[in-house]
Amino acid sequence: MSRRLRFISLTPDQQPIVNDAYQHGEKRALRRRAHAILLSHKGHTINQIRDILGVKRDTVSTWLSQWEKDGIEGLQDKPREGRPSLLNESELAVLQQLVEEHPHQLPVLHAKFQDKTGKVVSQDTLRRAFKKNGNSCKRVRRSLTALRDETDFRRTQGLINALKEWEDNGECDLYFFDEAGFSQSSSLPYAWSPVGKPWEVTAYSRSKRLNVLGFLTRKGSFFHRMTTESVKTETVIEAFDQFAAQKSPDAFAVVVLDNAKMHRSKAFQRKIIDWMAHRIHLVYLSPYSPELNLIEILWREIKYKWLPLTAYSSFDKLCEAVKNVCDNYGKSNSITFA
Numbered sequence: 001m002s003r004r005l006r007f008i009s010l011t012p013d014q015q016p017i018v019n020d021a022y023q024h025g026e027k028r029a030l031r032r033r034a035h036a037i038l039l040s041h042k043g044h045t046i047n048q049i050r051d052i053l054g055v056k057r058d059t060v061s062t063w064l065s066q067w068e069k070d071g072i073e074g075l076q077d078k079p080r081e082g083r084p085s086l087l088n089e090s091e092l093a094v095l096q097q098l099v100e101e102h103p104h105q106l107p108v109l110h111a112k113f114q115d116k117t118g119k120v121v122s123q124d125t126l127r128r129a130f131k132k133n134g135n136s137c138k139r140v141r142r143s144l145t146a147l148r149d150e151t152d153f154r155r156t157q158g159l160i161n162a163l164k165e166w167e168d169n170g171e172c173d174l175y176f177f178d179e180a181g182f183s184q185s186s187s188l189p190y191a192w193s194p195v196g197k198p199w200e201v202t203a204y205s206r207s208k209r210l211n212v213l214g215f216l217t218r219k220g221s222f223f224h225r226m227t228t229e230s231v232k233t234e235t236v237i238e239a240f241d242q243f244a245a246q247k248s249p250d251a252f253a254v255v256v257l258d259n260a261k262m263h264r265s266k267a268f269q270r271k272i273i274d275w276m277a278h279r280i281h282l283v284y285l286s287p288y289s290p291e292l293n294l295i296e297i298l299w300r301e302i303k304y305k306w307l308p309l310t311a312y313s314s315f316d317k318l319c320e321a322v323k324n325v326c327d328n329y330g331k332s333n334s335i336t337f338a
Contacts, residue, residue, distance in 0.1 A: 017072050036064070037064070086119075086121055092132070092133055095130070096135075098112055099135060174217060177295065178258065179212065180302075181211050183208065184318060188312070189303070199309060211226065211228070211230075212226050216295040225242060226326070232262060237268060240255075243255075244280055257283075257285065258290070259284055259285065297337075307321050
């Protein structure tokens with residue numbers, strides 16, 4: 001015997017109410033239940049609604065029953081018992097204002113909150129309230145965004161996207177060039193350790209510096225040159241000359257680089273004609289837009305993920321570790337670019 005089909009029939013007055021709950025409901029649960037009612041009104045069976053929304057058949061049936069009994073109120077979550085919030089809406093508003101004024105000074109914020117509201121709560125309570133207000137604790141980032149020309153940035157971004165399409169179509173080899181420095185006083189990565197026994201690395205106020213000049217592609221190629229000398233215009237020119245010498249003479253290469261002084265010097269500019277003869281074309285990034293240079297991702301991966309902590313025990317070990325990582329890029333470690 002076949003099971004009787006069951007459908008919801010909405011009146012013209014009910015349809016906009018359910019549609020508004022589906023499109024603008026504050027909670028996802030309400031939006032899903034309203035969606036089920038609309039689907040039923042359009043002639044979808046309970047089994048079809050079950051498959052569309054990925055829930056059990058009994059769940060859909062319960063939603064339809066709740067609508068038939070209580071209308072839109074039947075689709076709302078029922079109040080649940082639990083510990084009442086320690087902070088009311090006005091106190092949460094005060095807290096949000098203080099977070100904007102003292103985002104990284106919890107003790108100061110804590111004291112000012114108690115002074116303004118007269119309510120004594122713990123710092124843990126404030127942390128929970130931060131999350132309830134839609135805040136999260138993240139490392140503060142330095143940014144150059146405010147210094148750049150947004151129009152020029154978008155133009156350069158579009159150009160690089162076009163070059164990526166050229167490379168995907170086999171019309172060029174796209175390289176991203178930059179220099180990076182490594183020393184024993186560099187910022188250290190996060191690391192897991194037993195509670196109370198954090199990893200320790202000898203602190204160095206001064207350290208020799210290993211500089212790496214690299215040409216990176218999205219396809220897994222990485223040509224690099226290392227030096228412990230200061231990076232000057234002559235150093236960069238030598239790296240480009242070595243890059244040109246090892247490049248296939250028939251390949252057309254486009255190299256993206258930033259606007260560092262050594263990249264804009266007269267001596268460097270004079271060499272551009274020579275590199276063009278080797279089918280190497282240079283494209284300068286918009287100023288203050290390091291996120292467009294994909295090799296920056298490689299430097300972060302090396303410094304904060306791929307170098308072992310033992311590399312910082314001596315400068316010789318650091319040089320050896322950096323060389324090993326760079327020489328084996330694309331083998332033991334690699335990056336997948338979109």
